[in-house]
Amino acid sequence: MRRLIQLVAYLWTLPNTLLGIACGLILAGRFQVVDGVCEVHSPLIAAVLKRFPLPASAITVGHVVLARDKQMLAMTRTHERVHVRQYERWGIMFVPAYLFASACLFLQGKDGYRENPFEKEAYAVEGADFNTTSNATNRR
Numbered sequence: 289m290r291r292l293i294q295l296v297a298y299l300w301t302l303p304n305t306l307l308g309i310a311c312g313l314i315l316a317g318r319f320q321v322v323d324g325v326c327e328v329h330s331p332l333i334a335a336v337l338k339r340f341p342l343p344a345s346a347i348t349v350g351h352v353v354l355a356r357d358k359q360m361l362a363m364t365r366t367h368e369r370v371h372v373r374q375y376e377r378w379g380i381m382f383v384p385a386y387l388f389a390s391a392c393l394f395l396q397g398k399d400g401y402r403e404n405p406f407e408k409e410a411y412a413v414e415g416a417d418f419n420t421t422s423n424a425t426n427r428r
């Protein structure tokens with residue numbers, strides 16, 4: 289049953305995933321698959337991410353994570369995996385929902401990135417993961 293649910297999640301996000309793969313190919317990315325997610329990095333991807341209005345280390349598009357380099361893929365893995373799960377829930381509506389939330393926050397004079405509920409969830413999980421790792425390290 290779990291495999292069936294995972295298959296449906298891949299199909300549900302397929303349009304976004306194909307877009308992510310196309311971006312990776314166009315930007316001469318180096319591909320690897322980690323835990324069922326396609327991770328891509330290249331100097332061209334780095335150049336594009338640096339030009340975002342808010343310069344980014346990585347971006348998730350369906351089951352594809354595009355990052356500046358291999359180190360950024362590792363550093364952002366927990367955060368970006370939350371976005372993968374969000375794509376699995378929202379499908380092709382994820383990007384419109386994300387942008388709508390950002391626009392509403394911006395119009396209210398708030399931070400459309402940090403206060404976006406999709407980002408808040410990702411940072412909360414990332415923080416919990418960091419604290420768990422940090423606590424484990426402190427116990428040693």
Ligand SMILES: [Zn+2]
Pocket residue numbers: 367371406407410
């Ligand atoms: Zn994020």
